[in-house]
Amino acid sequence: MQEQHAFPFLREILLFLVLSGILIPILQRLRINQVVGFLAVGTLVGPFGLALLADNVPWLAFLALPRDQGTAALAEIGVLFLMFMIGLELSAARLWALRRWVFGAGTVQVLASALLLGGGLLLASGLDTRSALIVGLVLSLSSTAVVMQLLAQQRATGSPLGQAAFAILMLQDLAVVPILLLIGALGGKSGGDDVALLAVLTLGKAALAIGLIYLVGGRVVHTLFRSFADHRQPDVFMALILLCTFGIAGLAASAGLSMALGALLTGVVLAETEFKHEVELVIEPFKGLLMGLFFMTVGMSIDTRQMLEAPLLLAGLVAGLVLLKALVVAAVMRVGGHPWSRALEGGLLLGQGGEFVFVAIGYAMSMQVLEPALGARVMLVVGLSLFLTPMLARLGRAIGQRHERARDQLQELGDGALASARGRIIIAGFGRVGQQLAKLLGEQNIPFIAFECDAKLVSRLHAEGKPVYFGNAARPELLHHVHADEAPAIVLTMDHPASAMRAVRGIRRDFPHVRLFVRSRDEKDARALRLAGASVVVPETLEASLQLSAFVLEAMGLDERTVDGIVNHERELVNAKLLAPGHAP
Template sequence: MQEQHAFPFLREILLFLSLAGILIPLLQRLRINQVLGFLAAGTLFGPFGLGRLAQDVPVLAWLTFPNNEDVAMLAELGVLFLMFMIGLELSAARLWAMRRWVFGAGSAQVVLCALLIGGAVWLLLGQTMEASLVLGLVLSLSSTAVVMQLLSERQTTGTPLGQAAFAVLMLQDLAVVPILILIGALGGGHGSGGSDNVAVIAVLAMAKAALAIALIYLVGGRVVHPLFRAFARHRQPDVFMALILLSTFGIASLSQMAGLSMALGALIAGLLLAETEFKHEVELMVEPFKGLLMGLFFMTVGMGMDPLQIVHAPLWLACAVALLVLLKAAVIAPVMRLGGLSWGRAFEAALLLGQGGEFAFIVIGYAISARLLDPGLGGRVMLAVGLSLFLTPLLARIGRGIGERADNAARDQEMQQAQGELGDARGRVVIAGFGRVGQQLAKLLASQGIPYVAFENDAKLVSQLHAKGVPVYFGNASRPELLRRVHADEAPAIVLTMDHPASAMQAVRGIRREFPNARLFARSRDEKHARALKLAGASVVVPETLEASLQLSAFVLEAMGLDERVVDGIVDRERDQFVQALTAPGGTV
């Protein structure tokens, strides 16, 4: 009998691996979001799904998870690795590069949504201040996993909307740290009598937790980095994987000993490794398990969702989901608009980020354990969050439609207002994209008395420059009707300066199709992009890397004592060779 129990939860592990082995390729083939697929599978095969029938139908006991406690250990592992992978994405360099969006728009979104949602919980549900605060904060977060997969499927991660959404999600991921600390603080002071006492205990506990995190981070950094550096030179994958697991579980254990959650420790472990030169190697090692571990987490979340509550309280759940999406959208749309997105894209972002996030399942579970939340209310809120996740693809489609219509209406209105000015635009150089390169070109053209008209997709930038009398208008230069308004067929040159490769390619194809005789000059990201633009129909392509390297080389050669005319000849020959290679059939650049 002792032999029989030597490997606990073997049936559960085998069942999960079997489901994952079937689900992952099936969901990929059907193009269904993996997060939603695993949530649905967990709900179906969990104790509130087919697991209910396990006692009456014995065969189901082998094909379901009839007891939620049996998968508690698997759920804890899923939480730890989810937090570790999120920490690995949050490098300081990445946060600083997007600091305006991350700390500006992201902070505003979390704070305002938390106040609105927390106030609604307090007023409408009559909950305590602590419960309202916890629910307000946790429901202000969105689902990084679902949103990023939707953006990736639509290939919009590199667009302004995709970058803005990603930046806000990064701040939300960071916000989990103080939220987890706050729950521990409020849980420690729960029932101590009086809101003042609770507030004092919460402040002291958060200060103590912040000190503990700082110590763990500093000590961990002095241990983890040298440890990886010492053993990485052996180049053994098994040693590297052992170090990753040691770092994750070791720092999670330190966090638990400091009175914090293990999930917070796993996040710190990811943050520590994100700052080392081994970050990309760690990502490669974890990548094969990423989908499996994420599936493990979301499947165990689905097991905790009771679909019968939809029958028992359909109106409550429908109102909760609708109110959650509407309150978040009412905050996110203006925040995104102030950040520089057009109103159309701001509404699209609002519906894309309007759902609850995966952290809700972790945080609400901790809040119930700390007796800050009633288990019944916590269960209904988790089900509402789960339903909002299932609705996200539909909300994203609706948001995209609204965004397209709003942007088209704004463009048409802008064009009608500027129609008198654009009617006189015959013979002007057309500049598509008015960033740094476009503005520099416009400055040179203006200094020589050459008229131009420019288009830019950044509505905020257009408004600022147009108010100063600069002939720049909001719009996408790949739209034929827009180009016809400015008589692009009579333009001496059309210059594409946008730095987004896909947008440049779309513009070249559209312009060449509508205006086959146009002189089309394009800026490219690199040599490969230059060849693609040339094949698409651009007359002249200038890679930014080529010109920068030629100018730098010229300065170096002159510093070495070569005559300026000799250097100019060398640079011109290199440029001519590039142009010949670019235009030669089958040539390599």
């Protein structure tokens, strides 16, 4: 009797994990864009790669992933978490900080690109208006995953060009919602219906459903995280993230929307809470794996046979897509104040199609809005444009660097967006000491961000508008998320000696040049913390005794200046002893 595996899709899962475990380290070592690498591997092992040769070479079947139910399930999970991670970046604060570029430049880029691409297809290929509209809109979007990874590799995410590119990508991510709704509306019409009226009615119903999910779901999600965050267990956080993602995706599907849209809404909801940074940390180990899962399944949809059948046509379509979008983006960035050299760099960086195209085109084909042959051709063009993106980015960077003008010619993004996003003092622990420090910093208009592990306290302070988030800032990976390497100082106010010691060692290892101010209980702990790398340590017992001594000396008739000199001298003596060899407080 043939053995039956009770665990479904076991071979597909094992093959994907083997490829990921081998591929990710190799790509990182060779400094190859991971998205492009996963696309290539997906194309190789997919139904149009090794699977075509499996009939003649049977052992290749073990390395191939045919288009079946198993790979479809993997692709669906990849789509959901890709949309969730995109939504997590769409916080209201970031949108407002870059509002001029997001809602101005981003909107112009999407509409202009969609009009030119859709209109060109309508005139050149004779597509119907509905198909041209959908294809034009989805092709107007660029790849957030590829572009942000390239900017991170170039260490250009904080540059004016990087911020402008990020703002345009944020608007494109926002455009996902109306595009999905429009596809659903167009797919639901019958032959004699008024398309415009039906689209408006469907969009209105969908907007109402999204509003209810966002408002009600936001309250439920916030309450869940606030109730269980005190457990401070990563597995609890991971369970809540999975519950919210699949739960809201299921609600969206039951309301007639796509599950991908529901996952996007989950990310948006969590981005507005004080748990955003902790959620990012929990999913960070899975982020590359989940994105790899999505892009590998995208690569599996690339039909290499079409490349051989019409190579010149495909080359022309890819070149047309990249050139047209690059010119639109460059024009938008030039109007926004960037010199032509940097504007062209931004155009080449954003000239590719985006990962959302594969989600939207698949949805459009399932709704019978697009013909399968047209959808496959569009996905192939976008896939090829993603392969070209690293090369185009290097070309654009060379143009930008060669013709770069004086530094002051680049206009800063409005309203101090860069200044407010970076360079903040980081406070770890927001009890009495942290709150007093924050009060003084706020009175002097010095920006800060604070992290605290007491979920109830964080929820109350966050609701009051204070920049306080749930999380343990002693974790270096969290500090990387808030750009601690650019912080003027990190202040540890926690009163637990062991926690403070672990934090100092971790921070000093990852951020050796950041000034680190630490609170300690006594001189013994202070000496250990100084030896571990703290810049300044303030023992509570020392400061309390010095303050008490100062009051006593003033009561004995000494003037305030003399008392201050005595107290400061004693403080300096103690601080000097803290690092003296062999000193035992």
